Amino acid sequence: MTTAGAQPFVDQYGALKGALPGTGLPWLAELREAGLARFASLGLPTPRDESWKYTNLRPLEKVAFGTPNGEAVSIDRLPSLLPAGASENRLVFVNGHYRDDLSTLKSLREGVEIGSLAAGLERSPETVAEHLGRIAPSGEQPLLALNTALSGDGLVLRLGRGAKVKTPIEVIFIGAATEQALAYHPRNLIVLEPESQAVVIEHHVSLGGGATFANSATEIDLGDGALLHHYKMQAEGPEAFHVSTVHARVGRDAHYDSFGMSLGSRLSRNEVSVRLNGRGANCHLNGAYMVRGKQHCDTTTLVEHLVPRTSCREVFKGVLDDEARAVFQGRIVVHPDAQQSDGHQLSKAMLLSEKAEIDAKPELEIYADDVKCSHGATAGDLDHDALFYLRSRGLPEGPARRLLIEAFLTESIEAIAAEDLCPAFLASIADWLKTD
Amino acid sequence: MLEIKNLHVTVEDKEILKGIDLTIMPGEIHAVMGPNGSGKSTLAYIMTGREGYEVTEGEVLYQGRDLLAMAPEERAAEGVFLAFQYPVEIPGVPNTTFLKEAVNAQRRHRGESELDAMQFLKVVRRTVKELGIADEMLKRAVNVGFSGGEKKRNEMLQMALLEPRLAVLDETDSGLDIDALKAVADGVNALRAPDRSMLVITHYQRLLDYIVPDKVHVLAGGRIVRSGGKDLARELERTGYAEFATEAA
Numbered sequence: 001m002t003t004a005g006a007q008p009f010v011d012q013y014g015a016l017k018g019a020l021p022g023t024g025l026p027w028l029a030e031l032r033e034a035g036l037a038r039f040a041s042l043g044l045p046t047p048r049d050e051s052w053k054y055t056n057l058r059p060l061e062k063v064a065f066g067t068p069n070g071e072a073v074s075i076d077r078l079p080s081l082l083p084a085g086a087s088e089n090r091l092v093f094v095n096g097h098y099r100d101d102l103s104t105l106k107s108l109r110e111g112v113e114i115g116s117l118a119a120g121l122e123r124s125p126e127t128v129a130e131h132l133g134r135i136a137p138s139g140e141q142p143l144l145a146l147n148t149a150l151s152g153d154g155l156v157l158r159l160g161r162g163a164k165v166k167t168p169i170e171v172i173f174i175g176a177a178t179e180q181a182l183a184y185h186p187r188n189l190i191v192l193e194p195e196s197q198a199v200v201i202e203h204h205v206s207l208g209g210g211a212t213f214a215n216s217a218t219e220i221d222l223g224d225g226a227l228l229h230h231y232k233m234q235a236e237g238p239e240a241f242h243v244s245t246v247h248a249r250v251g252r253d254a255h256y257d258s259f260g261m262s263l264g265s266r267l268s269r270n271e272v273s274v275r276l277n278g279r280g281a282n283c284h285l286n287g288a289y290m291v292r293g294k295q296h297c298d299t300t301t302l303v304e305h306l307v308p309r310t311s312c313r314e315v316f317k318g319v320l321d322d323e324a325r326a327v328f329q330g331r332i333v334v335h336p337d338a339q340q341s342d343g344h345q346l347s348k349a350m351l352l353s354e355k356a357e358i359d360a361k362p363e364l365e366i367y368a369d370d371v372k373c374s375h376g377a378t379a380g381d382l383d384h385d386a387l388f389y390l391r392s393r394g395l396p397e398g399p400a401r402r403l404l405i406e407a408f409l410t411e412s413i414e415a416i417a418a419e420d421l422c423p424a425f426l427a428s429i430a431d432w433l434k435t436d
Numbered sequence: 437m438l439e440i441k442n443l444h445v446t447v448e449d450k451e452i453l454k455g456i457d458l459t460i461m462p463g464e465i466h467a468v469m470g471p472n473g474s475g476k477s478t479l480a481y482i483m484t485g486r487e488g489y490e491v492t493e494g495e496v497l498y499q500g501r502d503l504l505a506m507a508p509e510e511r512a513a514e515g516v517f518l519a520f521q522y523p524v525e526i527p528g529v530p531n532t533t534f535l536k537e538a539v540n541a542q543r544r545h546r547g548e549s550e551l552d553a554m555q556f557l558k559v560v561r562r563t564v565k566e567l568g569i570a571d572e573m574l575k576r577a578v579n580v581g582f583s584g585g586e587k588k589r590n591e592m593l594q595m596a597l598l599e600p601r602l603a604v605l606d607e608t609d610s611g612l613d614i615d616a617l618k619a620v621a622d623g624v625n626a627l628r629a630p631d632r633s634m635l636v637i638t639h640y641q642r643l644l645d646y647i648v649p650d651k652v653h654v655l656a657g658g659r660i661v662r663s664g665g666k667d668l669a670r671e672l673e674r675t676g677y678a679e680f681a682t683e684a685a
Contacts, residue, residue, distance in 0.1 A: 384487070389524040392484045393538035393594060394512035394545065403537060407528025407577075 005044040005061035006142075009183070010036065012067055013149055021118035021153050025125055031133045035148030042142040054327040054359040055269055055298045060241050063211050065183035068095030073176040075102055079205045081233055081424040082170055087201075089114050089169045094176055095212075096152025096184030107167075111160030111196075114169060117187055120156035128156065131191055135219035136247035141271070144245045147217040151187035154216075158189075159196035161223075168199040168231075168418050175240060177210030188218040192226035194251070199229040199418050206237030206264070213241040220248035222256055224278060229257045229417050235428065236264035238293070243269045250310075252278025259416055261425055262289040262297050263432055269298035269327075276303065276310035276338075285314045288412045290432045291324035298327040303343060305334045305371075311342035317412045318349045319405055320356035331363040332373060339368050345375040350382065350408055402433045437462045437499065437633040438602055444493035445475075445482055452478045454658035455494070460602070463630040467644055467669060468637045470655035471677040476637045477521060479655070480606035483635075484518040485511055498602065512538075513545035517600035519591040521607040526578040531590070534578045535560060539597055563596045567623050585616035592623035603627070604635045609643035621646030641673040656680035 013036050022028040044061060045052040073094050080090065091114070092102035098116035105114055113120070120128050138145035155171045173186055192198060206212060214236065222228055236242050242265040250256045262268050274283050289297045303312045318326050328347040349358040362375035382404050390400035406429055413425045438460040445453040452475045460466050470476050482489050483496070485508035496503040503511060526534065539559075540550040551559065564571060569589050579587050588608055595603055605624070609617055624634070624647050636647055644652070644666065652668040653660045654677075661680050662668065 383524075383526075385524045386526045388486055388508065389520070389526070390534070390538075391508040392486075392512055392518055392520075393534075393598065394509050394542040395537055396509045396541065397507075399537070399541065400509075403529060403534075404526070407526065411528045 005057070006040060008064065009146055009150070010040050016067055016150060020151065021116075022121035022125070025121065027129055028121070028132075032149045032151070035133075035138050035145045038138050038145040039142055039149055042145065045142050051300065051329065054329075055267070055296065057267075059267060060213060063181045063213070065211075065213050066180045068097070068177070068182040068184055073174075073207070075099070075174065075207070078102060079172060079174070079203060080170060081201060081203050082168060082420050083423070086167060086420040087170045088167050089165070090172065091116065091155055091170070092172045092174065093153055093186060094174045095182055096186055098153040107165050111163040112165060113156065113158040114165075115156055117151070117154045117156050117189065120189070127158065128189065131189055131219060131221055135221055135249055136217060136245065141245055143215055143243050144217050147185045147187060147215050147245070150185045151217070152185050154186040154188040154218075155200070156189045157198060157200065158191045159193060159198055161193045162195045163193070164197040165199070168201045168421065170201045170203065172203045172205070173214065173216070174205055174207050175212035175214055175236060176207040177212045178208045179210060181211035181213070183213040183215065186214065186216040188216070190218065190220045190228065192222050192228055194223035195225040196223070197227040200231070201418070201421060202232040204232070204234045204236050204242060204264070206240050209237055209239065211239040211241075212236065214243070216242075216244040218244070218246045220246065220256065222248065222250045222254040224252040224254060226251065226254045227257075228255070231258070231416065231418060231421055232260040233425070233428065234260065234262045234264050234268060234270075238264075238266055240265040241267050244271065246270075246272040248272070248274045248283070250274060250276050250278070250281040250283055253280035254278065254282070256283040257417065258283070258285050259412070260287040261428065262287070263291070263428060266294065267296045269300065271300040273302040274304065274312070276305050276312065277307065279307055279309045281307075281310045283312045284415070285312065286412060286415065287316045288409050289316075289318040289326060290409065290429070291318070291326065292321035293324060294322070295324045296326075297324070298329075300327070300329040302331045302333070305332070305338035305341035305343065307337060308339045308341070310338060312344070314345040315412060316347050317409060318358070319352065319409060320349060320358065321352040323353070323355045325356070326358040328358065328360045328377065329363075330361075330375065331365070332375070334366040334368050334371050334373065336367040339370045341368060341371040341373065343371070343373040347377040349379040350405065351379055352381070352405075406430065406433060437464075438635070439497040440494070441497070442494035443482070443491065443496060445478055446490045446492055447478065447488060451492070452658055453482070456660055458653065458660065460633045460635060462633055464650045465628070465634040465636060465647065467649040467652045468635065468655050469639070469641070469652060469669065469672060471680075472639065474655045475658045476639075476655055477606055480518055480521075480604050480637055483516060483604050484508055509541065510545070512598070513542045515601035517595050517598055517603045519588075519595060519603065519605045519608050521610060523579045523587040523591055525580045527580050529578050530574075531576055531578050532560065532574045535574075535594065535597055538594065542598060560597065563593060566626070567593055567596060568619060569593055584611040585613070588612060588616065588620050589623070592620055596623060596627060599627075601631065602633050602635070604637065606637050607639060608636070609638055609640060617643065618646060641669045644669045654680055
């Protein structure tokens, strides 16, 4: 039986299915139907679901979301995170529709496939079929199942063995709604064959001030020795809901490096699951968030060490003001064969107001005996000694506080490999502090 | 410059300073010496406005104004500087950024124009050279990973850049070897001026071989139990604080 909150989305499928990418491909129709059935039986997550204990989607259920048409929106200025000329490949999606007129693709060559999902499904459906829905099984995640059913357009990046795209590939997702609230479901697929390398930057923004629901899903497959830097900025508007589900498979000696900054949306959730599949596989899952008002920001990670000698590092730092709330759920599972796993996880929250709150739930499940794993979670106010030190040198309290908050967040940006991206991240921190 | 009158201070309901009287004229250097727990650091912190110290009686006048009514940043901008006994580490804030923010915050307060990056760099480079500080210390985060000596030199650098009228040095000699001590003392002596006063708080006489005070006060049990000229410090070195501990009790 479909739950009340899920029914409107189920109903949309009937109206939408003829217009979704890959219409007419029987395997895809089957995948979508299976996703829809799964979503219908699971319903929207509720706090009764263990993984959604601290994030309540009731506010989402109260909004009547329509289905969007990206073609009608005019975009004057592209919200790029990079300086002009820093990227040769930029894809722009408006409400889940690819906008060829706003996009630039220059690196296409033998072994380098960059484009929209719809184009990928037309050009080489069999290679998409090899991966789509296989890296991210819809089983236990209702919103991923919903995405599978209603998948709109998104990025398809496929690099052949040894291919390297040097400049960042920027993917801009614009949610554009006014009176009519809109829901869209971007679906991305990133497949890096052995020894290939890429930098992908996602930028999620809003236009028009209406309510949007971006329900994004990304599947990533990294072959042996592949390297993916995956950066994300979520700066959607105050009426936006943002849910992102990422599944990554990391092969032997491959490296998945991810950093996400969240400062937008009334409610956001970034859920990342990584399977370290080959010896020497390594991942960095890092993030920073800044929230105020009644914003809610959820970070949920799962790292599975499946074979010996894999490692992961997770550091999530956040600043919360007013009545904002953050959730950090970090699970590390070391499977029985995964000896010499090395996993470290840290959540640090700075609470600027009495009413701000973080729920941190680190979980280690270790089934091997020779491992190094740790987790930590801290929550607290600014360092009073540091604040006094700055004031004793003449900095008034406001600027002194801002300097300390900025320093706290800036540390998490220092590890970003794409130097062209740092100014935009730093500016977002400075802007956030200025509007305090 | 500074007038402390009958100052009583409690920390967590315990009276630490029990009636201090101290007057420092412009250009004078006064040393306050005393055993551990005599209230030396409390005296330093009360001058700069740290939280958690309650004045129950008395007053502190700085250039005729009520110092205790001023916020810490206002005291700094008006020319009061505390060299910390334990300088605070601030991860993520480059030392140069910190120094520039401090200098410009004080300039703004005094209605002076701010220094731009180039102007500031010129000043800071010159000062660093005069004090014999490695340039590299400017790039690192404030006091993070600094040795004890580097932290104290960084305090001297701040003092030189901020050019205070009243500098309070809280056990600046603690944890320093003799070379670092001399370097710090050189920094202090370079700043001696007819319109600048200093209050040097120390446990040991050693520092006063290099920074020669005009007056020496002995603090014991929260009171100044004796005052004298620079020779008093030498006398203390011989006799220790034992006799004052009984005097104060």
